[in-house]
Structures are given as C-alpha cells and as structure tokens.
Amino acid sequence: MTYRIGGNLAGSTRPAGFTVVTLAYVLAGLAAWAVVAALDSHGLLLTLYADLAATFVVFAASMLVANASLYDPYWSVAPAVIVIAWVSSTPPLTGRQVAVLALVLIWSIRLTTNWALSWRGLSHEDWRYVQLRDQRRPGVPWWLINLVGIQLMPTLVVFAGLLAVWPATTVTGRPWNVLDIAAVVVTAGAILLETTADRQLHRFAGDPANRGAIIDRGLWRHSRHPNYLGEITFWWGMWLFGLAAAPDWWWTIIGPVTMVLLFTFVSVPMMDRRSLIRRPAYAEHMRRVPALLPRPSGFRSGG
Template sequence: MNKTGSIVRVGIAYVLAFAAGGAWLAWGPATSSLLLDGLIADLIATLVVFAASRIYRNSSFYDAYWSVLPPLLMVAWWVEIGSGGDRARSWLVLGVIVFWSIRLTGNWLYAFPGLHHEDWRYAMIRDRAGRAEILADLFGIHVVPTLQVFAGMLPVYAVLANTDRPLGALDILASVIGIGAVLLSFFADLQMYRFVARRTPGQAMDQGLWSWSRHPNYFGEFAFWCALAFFGLSAAPQDWWWVVLGAIAMFAMFQGASIPMMEQRSLERRPAYQQVIDCIPRFVPRPPRRRNSLADNALQD
C-alpha cells in the first residue's frame, strides 16, 4: 500500500475515532467530573484506533494519535467549561500545544512510509507477549500511551478550570520552554534525517545536537510536557501534586522504556554506538567529553 493510501486510511480511522469520542461527550451519560468524561472519550477513541490497527495488522495506526489528540481534547474541555474569566493563559497554552502538534504530526507525515511498514518496537512487544499478544497490543501499544498523554494534559485542564490568577513569570518560562522544546525536537529530527541519508554502514550519529545528548528529540518531547506542567502550576499552584504527574510519567517512559529499547537496537546494529554511549550524555544535553567525531571511527555491521 502506498503512502498516500495509507495516510488516507489512518485519517479515516482518526475521524471515526474522534467522532466516537465526541459522541460520548455530546450524548453519552455524563459523570460527575468533566475530567473523567474526557478520559472515557479518549479511551473510546483509542479503542477505535486499536480496531483499525488489528484490521490492518499494523499498530503504527496509533502513532499520530499521540500528537493529534491533545489540541482536540483541550478544545473539547474548553467548550464544556465555558469562556468565563481571564482566558489569556488558555490561549497561550493552546498556541504552544498547536505548535507542538503541527511539528510532531508533520514529522510523522514526513517519516511514515506507509502501512507496509510498522514500528519495530510494536512487533517486539507483541512477540514477547506470546499468546497474550492482543492484550500487549491493546494495553502496551494503545491504552498505556493514551493514559500517559492524558496525564500530560492534566495541567491543561487545571488552566481551563482556574482563571482567577493573572499571567506571571512562570507562564513566560513555560512558553519559552514549550516553544524551545518544539524547536529542539524539530532540529534534532532534521539533523538525524540528513545524517541517515548519507551515513555509511555502521556509522553512529554523534554530530550537531546529537553530540550534546544521545536522545535530544526525546529530551525536547519531555521538556514540552514540563512546559504544560509549569502552566498548570501557574494557574493552580495548590494542585501541584497532580499537574506534574504527566511530566513524571513521560520521564519514566523515556528512561525506562524508549531509551533502553533504542540503545539496545543501536548497539546490535552499530557496534560503534558504544563509543557514543561512552562520550555523550544519555538525556540532558551538555557538551560531549571529546570533540572528535565518533563516526569517523565507526565499525561495520
């Protein structure tokens, strides 16, 4: 299946998913909490995407859901909460989220080759689960990431629900971090694409932003969710204990799952990557221990 046809199918699945979630919000039995209503709608939409993943035997159907859902969820909450009070912070948060969403979804559109391809991590997760592969697919690949993103959106709900505090220094800091995080991820991905296009077999990336961190794109993604947490703290400092849960969950995901899986695969495919590990920080960017290019000493696969 070519790329265009694949994107159309993914797009149709998302339209159906968001329609199902929106129908729940509009006509489903409301709970006593708008936050819980949003979570149920989010999970319903996730189940529709999961169904499409099973039909096409490709869990990469879920990939863009991560970046498309947040602005829609914020708008849905905003409509339900209403427009009372000072909404300057809400517009600022929405702008940062939309900027992030466009960047990350655009990255997916650029890199997605089509439904003939599936992220290698998904097959590995299902294979490790054996007979329980459908549960691993449902929860490990679809539901758990949805819950992580929803946790990351908790400070956005706090911003919408608390409009009595004026903009302050923390909002400015959050805006700078959010925009900077998006730009960091953009340039990190751009540098990696250019490197992959011209690398030799076995060559390990250690240039540009990747000479300051082994995973600058992941750090940028984590920083974005921290920015949302700062917005939430500015709007509702009394709720600090739950508005930071999403950022903590993202950090745990990157450190406990994403980075170990990527590094193990890199070591298996490019032994020279061990030199990168020895000299370049794992996550938080800082100057490398030495400046000469590790790629010049790369080993062959």
C-alpha cells in the same frame, strides 16, 4: 500463521494508507463525541472516558488492517483535540489559554507531520512493535500487547501529562504571571529543541555517506536522544502553565514525572539496544554521550 503487516491491504499505496488512518481517526472522534454526549460527569473524567473510547476504536482499526502504527499519530493528535475542547468550554479566551493552545497546536502539527513524513503506508509498522510481537512470550496474544502496551499505556501517559493543562485552560481567575512566562520559554524551547534534533537526524540519515554511522554532531554530540529530551521538556512546560493557573494543582507533576519514567526506562533503552545490535561502536558512543541531559563539561569541551 505468519503475521503479515498490513494484512490484505499490505500492497496498497501510501495515499490509501493515510486514507485508512484518516477514516479510523474520524470514527474515533465520533466515538469520543458519543461518550461526551451520553455521559454526565466531571469534565476531566469525561475527557478520559472519551479518550479511552477513541483509543479502542483506533485499536480495533489497527487490528483490522494488521498494523499497530495506526496508533502512532494519536500521541500528538489527541492532545490538540482535547485542548481545543477545553479552551472552547470557557470563553472568552485569556492570554494563558491562547498561549497554551498555540504551543500545543505547533507541537501537535510538527510531531504529526514528522510521523507522516516517515510512515510509508500500511506495509510499514514501527520496528518497536515488530520487536514486541516477535519477542512476546508463548501464549500471550498479540492483540493484548497491542491494546495494553502500544495503545492504552501511551494514552494514559499522555492524559497524565494533560492533567496540568486542565487548570491551565479552564481556571481563569489568576492573571498572567511570571510562571506563565517561564512556561512559554520552557515549552517553546522544548519544541525548538525537538524540531532541531529531528532535522539534524533526518539530514544525517539522508546522506548516503553516513550509512551505518552514528550521529554525533549538533545536538546529538551532547545527548544520545535530544529529541526525547525535547518531548519530556514540553510536558514540564505544560505543568508550569497549570501551576501558574492553579497552584493547588501542583500534584499534576505526576504527568511530566511519568514522561521522564517512560522515556528513561522504556524508550531510551529500546533505542540503545537496537543501536548496539546494528552498530558495535555504539557501546563506546554510550560511554561518551549521556542519554538525555548533556554534561555541562561537554558543551565547554565539545563546542
């Protein structure tokens, strides 16, 4: 049986697709709320259970409409909801909580908007999911890959990143300090880096003269994936906030380290392989331009 992206709704309009996404996320939110209301557990564990419940609802919706991209905005929407809930549980607001909340909301709105501008509707599914479905081993059901690889794994990775945000938003005994200042600088810089990279990429891709070409200007001159570098750096900033609030929570470094591993060993290789197939000259580009961290010499010589 041929898989048809979007199923019976493949021919629906783009607004109809966003309506389906919105409905799925409302139901996911209700499922998360039901878990919180029904269970009596530590706040961090309770958040995890609610997060997983919401993920299963989005997964079910993605299978119902035959489009795994319904999960895509979850990466940026769920953290904002979680941080709002955590901050609301410990009034009155501290300067650290305000800073974390503001930065997370800016990051969330920007990243979600970026997804919304690029998603064309229920007939449009991220190319990585199409590749995973087409290249899966015989006998491995698509629903399992969708659930574990596309939805559960990112949910757990993001939750690992949020571990440091828990003390940053719920531990209020330590006053604002130099680590908070460093966290603001790192996190705001990460958002600016990611935003600039995305704008440069969209401007480049939108110019018909660049069709088939490789972007090697602006930030992309020094890093093959500056947008990924910005995303990774954002989570290091969140960890610094957690360290400022509760130094004994240093172990939450597993969050940003997990992000580094995800992008280094999964996201970057997938993007590079795709670019190599579509643009033969990309092999030379890979030799000249590092994947994530720019070479200091590159800035001196590249201008």
